[in-house]
Amino acid sequence: MAIVAFLIKRLLQAVLVMFVISLIGFSIQDNLGDPLRELVGQAVSEAEREALRDRMGLNDPFLEQYWRFLGNAVQGDLGVSYHFKRPALDVIADKFPATVDLVIGAAIIIVLVSVPLGCWCAIQPRSWLSQAAMGASIVGISIPVFLTAIFLIYLFSVNLGWLPSFGRGESLVEIVPGWKTGFLTGEGISHLVLPSIALSSIFLPLFIRLIRSEMMEVLEQDYIRYAWAKGLAPRRVWFLHAFKNTLLPVITVGGVQIGLMLAYTILTETVFQWPGLGFMFIEAVTRVDTPLIIAYIIVVGLIFVVTNTVVDLIYTLVNPTVRLVGAPS
Amino acid sequence: MTHLTARLTALLGSDVLYRFRRDPVALTAFAILVAFVLAALLAPWLSSMNPHDPAQIDIMNSEIPPVWTSGGEAAFPLGTDVQGRDLLSAILYGLRISIVIGVFAVMVQMTLGIVIGLVSGYLGGKVDAFFMRLADIQLAMSTLMLAIIALAVFKAAVGAEFYEDMAIVMLVLVIGFAEWPQYARTIRASVLAEKKKEYVDAARVIGLSAPTIMARHILPNTLSPLLVISTVQVANAIISEAALSFLGLGMPVTMPSLGSLISSGFEYIFSGAWWITTFPSIALITLILAINLLGDWLRDVLNPRLFKG
Numbered sequence: 325m326a327i328v329a330f331l332i333k334r335l336l337q338a339v340l341v342m343f344v345i346s347l348i349g350f351s352i353q354d355n356l357g358d359p360l361r362e363l364v365g366q367a368v369s370e371a372e373r374e375a376l377r378d379r380m381g382l383n384d385p386f387l388e389q390y391w392r393f394l395g396n397a398v399q400g401d402l403g404v405s406y407h408f409k410r411p412a413l414d415v416i417a418d419k420f421p422a423t424v425d426l427v428i429g430a431a432i433i434i435v436l437v438s439v440p441l442g443c444w445c446a447i448q449p450r451s452w453l454s455q456a457a458m459g460a461s462i463v464g465i466s467i468p469v470f471l472t473a474i475f476l477i478y479l480f481s482v483n484l485g486w487l488p489s490f491g492r493g494e495s496l497v498e499i500v501p502g503w504k505t506g507f508l509t510g511e512g513i514s515h516l517v518l519p520s521i522a523l524s525s526i527f528l529p530l531f532i533r534l535i536r537s538e539m540m541e542v543l544e545q546d547y548i549r550y551a552w553a554k555g556l557a558p559r560r561v562w563f564l565h566a567f568k569n570t571l572l573p574v575i576t577v578g579g580v581q582i583g584l585m586l587a588y589t590i591l592t593e594t595v596f597q598w599p600g601l602g603f604m605f606i607e608a609v610t611r612v613d614t615p616l617i618i619a620y621i622i623v624v625g626l627i628f629v630v631t632n633t634v635v636d637l638i639y640t641l642v643n644p645t646v647r648l649v650g651a652p653s
Numbered sequence: 654m655t656h657l658t659a660r661l662t663a664l665l666g667s668d669v670l671y672r673f674r675r676d677p678v679a680l681t682a683f684a685i686l687v688a689f690v691l692a693a694l695l696a697p698w699l700s701s702m703n704p705h706d707p708a709q710i711d712i713m714n715s716e717i718p719p720v721w722t723s724g725g726e727a728a729f730p731l732g733t734d735v736q737g738r739d740l741l742s743a744i745l746y747g748l749r750i751s752i753v754i755g756v757f758a759v760m761v762q763m764t765l766g767i768v769i770g771l772v773s774g775y776l777g778g779k780v781d782a783f784f785m786r787l788a789d790i791q792l793a794m795s796t797l798m799l800a801i802i803a804l805a806v807f808k809a810a811v812g813a814e815f816y817e818d819m820a821i822v823m824l825v826l827v828i829g830f831a832e833w834p835q836y837a838r839t840i841r842a843s844v845l846a847e848k849k850k851e852y853v854d855a856a857r858v859i860g861l862s863a864p865t866i867m868a869r870h871i872l873p874n875t876l877s878p879l880l881v882i883s884t885v886q887v888a889n890a891i892i893s894e895a896a897l898s899f900l901g902l903g904m905p906v907t908m909p910s911l912g913s914l915i916s917s918g919f920e921y922i923f924s925g926a927w928w929i930t931t932f933p934s935i936a937l938i939t940l941i942l943a944i945n946l947l948g949d950w951l952r953d954v955l956n957p958r959l960f961k962g
Contacts, residue, residue, distance in 0.1 A: 341790055352806050462949060466942040468892050470899045471915065471934050478922050478930075489923075580793060587798035591896055595919070606900055609805040617809065621802055625794075632793045 330640065338633045345625035349618040350393045353403075402622060403615030407608070412619035416601065421503045422492055423589055423600035428507075429520030430585070434527050442535025446543065447562055458536075461529035469588050473522035473595035480518060488515050490597040519596045526588055527581060534577055538570040545569075572639075579635030583628050669954055682946040689940050693749040700742030705908050719928050732928045734914070735921060736906075740928065743914055744936050750910040751937070754824050755891040759883060761829025762890075766836020767879075771867045773837070774844025785841070788834035796831035797893060803827050804902040817905040824903055828890050839882055843875035877955040884948035888941045895937055911937045 396402070402412045445454040481489035493515040496504035506512025542548065543566055551561045590602030597603060601620065608616040673679055692699060719732040719740075731740040773781035791799065804827055808816045816823075847853060848871070856866045891911075897903040898912030899919075906917050911933045918929025 337786070352810075462945055463942060466888070466945050467938055468895055468899075468941075470896060471938065474915070474919055474922065474930060474934070478927065482923060583793055583795035583798060587795045587801065590798075590801060591900065594900060605805070609809055610901070612809045614809070617805065624798070628794050 327640070331637065334633055334636055338629045341629050342625065345622060345629075346394060346397060347390070349397075349622050350390050352621075353393070353614060353618055397622065402619040405608075405613055405616045405619075407611050407613045407616070412615040413623075415604070415616060416619055416623055417502065419599060419601050419604045421505060422598060423586075423593070423602065425492070425506050425516060426519055426523060426589060426592065426598060426600060427585055429516045430523035430527070433520055433524040434531055437524075438528055438531035438535055442532045443539055443562070443567060445532065445536040446539035449540070457532060461532050464525060464529040467525070468591075469522060469526045470591045470595050472525045473519070473592055476518045476522055477595070487518050489518070491515060492599060519592050519598055522595070523585070523588055523592045527585070530581075531574070531578070535570060535574055538573050539566060542566045542569045576635055576639050579631060579638075582631045586624055586627065672954055673950075676950060678946055679950040682943040682950070685939060685943040686947060689748060689936075689943070690752065692745055693752050696742075696745040696749050700739065700745045702739050702742050704738045704743040704746050707907075718926075731932050734918060734929045735926075740932055743909060744911070744933050747909050747911045747914050747933060748936060748940070750821070750904060750908065751891050751894055751912070751940075754821065754828070754894045754910065755887045757825045758828035758832075758890040758894070759886045761825060762832045762836055762886060763879070763883065765830070765833040767840055767872070769833065770837040770840025771844060771872065774841035775848065775863065775867050775871070781841070784837065788837055791831075792834050796828075797896065800827045800831045800893060800897060801900065801902065803831075804897060808902060817907070820904050820908075824894055824897065828893050828897075831893075832886060832889070835882060835886060836879075839878050840875055843878055844871055847871050847874050881948060881952045881955060884944055884951060888944040888948065891937070891941060891944075 400413055404410065405412045405415050408415050441453075441457050444451075445457055448454055477489045480487045492506050493509075493511040495509040495511045496506050497508040497512070498504045499508075506516050548561060548566055551565050556565075586602075589600060590605060592598065593600045593602035594606055601624075605617070605620045607613075608620065673683075697703070717726055717729050717733040719730065729739045729741070731744070734740055734743060769784050773784040804823060807823060807827075811819070844867075853866060853870060856870050861870075894903055894910060895912030895915065898910050899916040901916070904910040904913045906913055909917065914933040915930050915937070918926065918931075918933070922930055
């Protein structure tokens with residue numbers, strides 16, 4: 325029964341957070357520029373303006389306007405972008421696949437590098453590779469993601485000329501209508517390499533250290549000692565018994581990192597002029613494209629809230645030792 | 654006075670100082686950090702020009718390469734940037750701005766975090782639940798994301814020109830407000846551990862008020878974890894400032910921090926002017942690395958069991 329109460333509590337909290345985000349989005353709309361000027365320009369008389377204001381409902385009480393905003397937002401109407409002259413959500417849907425490509429590319433690199441390296445560091449903490457990895461990870465934390473990106477461009481695009489420095493390339497493949505990916509052509513992948521490495525660089529130190537410390541903790545446990553005592557092969561102990569139990573905390577932390585990942589896509593995409601959500605947001609800020617700014621905040625807020633709630637729920641379901649928040653202990 | 658000297662001898666004879674003197678990494682990191690702070694403090698005397706003063710900048714001097722390459726001039730040891738500023742002077746002044754923003758932002762975080770952490774740890778109950786859920790939510794959304802959005806909205810609201818005058822204050826406030834949960838959580842955890850001890854009961858029994866117990870009795874016992882996260886937080890604040898400036902949401906080009914210098918040089922690496930971005934980057938990375946190494950060492954020595962790994 326506790327699990328149902330927890331579920332409801334967690335969902336209510338998610339709704340509350342989305343409510344606050346929508347309130348912030350709405351107050352931005354109220355304070356950024358004058359929507360009337362964007363529509364009619366300067367050459368309209370004051371009386372006409374006032375009439376238009378009334379007709380558009382801009383003179384209504386705050387709560388009434390907010391309620392209307394919320395109603396529209398729930399129906400997927402977040403206004404029309406000033407720059408693109410199209411619904412803001414359509415623009416976001418256009419840019420979304422590019423960001424997903426980038427995040428997937430970075431995730432592949434993170435998993436392929438941090439899992440073997442983290443395990444190795446836990447199993448052989450004294451070897452030169454582990455020492456080097458731990459040393460490199462503190463250097464890695466100290467280099468801001470945009471600098472990694474700049475130096476990758478400088479080395480591989482400007483000096484060596486091996487890889488392209490901006491954009492997604494021309495040969496994208498449409499897998500479902502409206503969703504193009506760069507993973508299926510050589511050119512698309514060559515464009516993905518540098519941005520993905522740059523984005524993953526900030527997470528690698530974190531994950532290597534996390535996997536290492538979790539695995540070291542697991543290796544100290546009694547059941548591992550028992551597995552050794554039974555005379556199992558080292559591989560079996562490490563990868564079947566120990567590794568399986570390090571995965572859970574790693575997955576949870578990884579799930580929560582999605583927020584950080586989205587923040588860093590803004591930086592990576594700006595450096596590589598990657599036509600995704602982050603680059604679009606920075607451009608929208610420069611152009612004071614209010615509807616697009618609000619739409620971005622609400623969509624990103626929704627992604628945060630959904631991933632965090634799902635990660636929390638999975639964690640509680642998978643790990644019954646977690647004390648449920650709000651449940652009697 | 655005797656009180657002070659007693660404390661000083663205690664510090665000089667302490668284990669921490671002994672281990673510090675025996676650790677080459679900590680010593681080097683500390684020396685680099687001191688050198689950077691001194692360079693930032695003495696920037697007006699160390700540099701050949703004031704990069705914030707348009708009257709001293711000659712556009713004819715733009716994009717001169719470093720002195721050891723062909724075309725370099727002795728007056729500009731590290732070359733000049735696009736506007737004709739001496740890069741070394743710009744870096745020294747930029748270092749100043751970056752460190753000031755980093756330190757003040759951490760002071761804002763610390764103040765907020767200590768107050769909230771003490772109150773929610775000591776009072777517990779509903780207050781505690783409220784602040785800790787708020788901290789969870791804020792951390793889940795990532796502080797950099799919040800800072801980007803807050804500054805972007807502020808910039809769009811007040812216009813770019815007014816924003817440039819306000820940038821330094823806004824950066825301190827935004828980075829300060831975005832990171833308070835780190836402090837609040839750490840302080841709260843220490844308070845919860847300290848609260849059960851007998852000296853707190855004793856203080857309560859002799860009739861001291863809750864604020865006095867929190868500030869004078871519990872807070873001094875939470876100082877070592879505070880010290881550890883403060884080093885890491887200063888490094889993080891400087892990185893955040895650089896990132897925000899790189900996105901054009903931080904310091905303007907007329908008054909550049911290290912991040913805005915890197916940003917202004919970025920488009921010129923394609924045309925071969927690599928030095929404008931490279932030297933500020935080296936300064937930034939060295940500074941952050943020194944702080945992080947020092948933080949790592951402090952954590953190992955004081956071992957407040959804050960982080961794993």
